Amino acid sequence: MNEKLKDYLTDTLPLQADWVVKLEEMALAENVPIMDKAGINLVMQLIRISRPHRILEIGTAIGYSALRMLEAAPDASIVTIEKDEHRYAQAMEHIRELNKEQQIEVIYGDALDKLQQLSENGSTFDLLFIDAAKGQYQRFFELAEPMLNPNGMIISDNVLFRGFVANPEDVPKRYTKMVEKIRSYNQMLMSHPDFTTSIIPIGDGVAVSYKKS
Template sequence: MTKLQITEEYISFLLQEQQGHLSEMEKYAQQNNVPIMESTGMQTLLQIIMLKKPANILEIGAAIGYSAIRMGIAVPNATIVTIERDESRIIEAKKNIEKVSMNEQIHLVEGDALKVVEKVAKYAPYDVLFIDAAKGQYEQFFELYEPYVNIGGLIISDNVLFKGMVAGETEIHSKRLKPMINKLRRFNEKMMSESRFTSMIYPIGDGVMVSIKNSKCDE
């Protein structure tokens, strides 16, 4: 175990466990292999958006609605639009959003994020774009939805270090993962060198990148 992993475990130990339905959602995710944001990454995300105080948040990758609900609790005045394409997860997300009575705050858009731009654009502009879906498509998600983010807005991307493989901390586990890892590396390089954004990668959770939008594409 690396020093960074030891530190991560220590911080995770200090974080309070979720109660009630959020705890049930965490158990469901673990039992059904549904990826949800790691606790340290989630806490970082919540602190950032609480400081930002966004009016509108767009999330790509709802899964079962866990992160959308956590964000909705953290910033109760924000409207959250979240996209999901997996039918079984859509069903669970709807149940969970209904269970916590957040139907008015959280709008679930069903379908492939690469194909539902028109539906999502109706709620624009956004103060925060949270990318947490298919890792090999991060750059495409960025290109599609970045124009709908306000100047001064944030683009937050999870899993950008993907289990240490992106930075070479751990070996790539299989040949199948290599194309995705290479795409994440290209995305990271693009964002860190993009003059219209101020970006930083934080080695928290599975790697969280925070990018501040400084200007529009045509400026």
């Protein structure tokens, strides 16, 4: 996205609560890849519209997006998975500070394993938010999608990955395989018979996939 346009969108957003600013500043200082401000604003608006009761997040990091999603749906319950022990501990701390541990369950472990366990336990969700290892997006989708209720939604972040998906000839060698996987994931979403998908060029690219009834 054009930087001036990105700055404009960010500048139009309302002032945020102190805890939001604190987490955003922490993420910047510690180089934690949280969703950008305009992107999370879009996610929150989608949540306000769709009113999910149960949300599954893949990739907790410091708890920022889980807490923002709960802000948009105060009566919802959220299950979120994080495999980095340090980030898991930080997320737990932030969730406890805001007294949200009754609504946000943080699972420590590899999402590929934990998603299988959730499925075996009969868990179901109204919204899935995928924001973890980009090279695993398709596998995350395959494991989580059966748990998504009809008329549910899957939101996938970073699907344009710095614009490289549109310019594969310009991709640095270290990102070649990842970009190939993201392009494949995007194509799968757009052609999936059970979903209708729009890819929105906000932040690093957000795919919004609606599961048909």
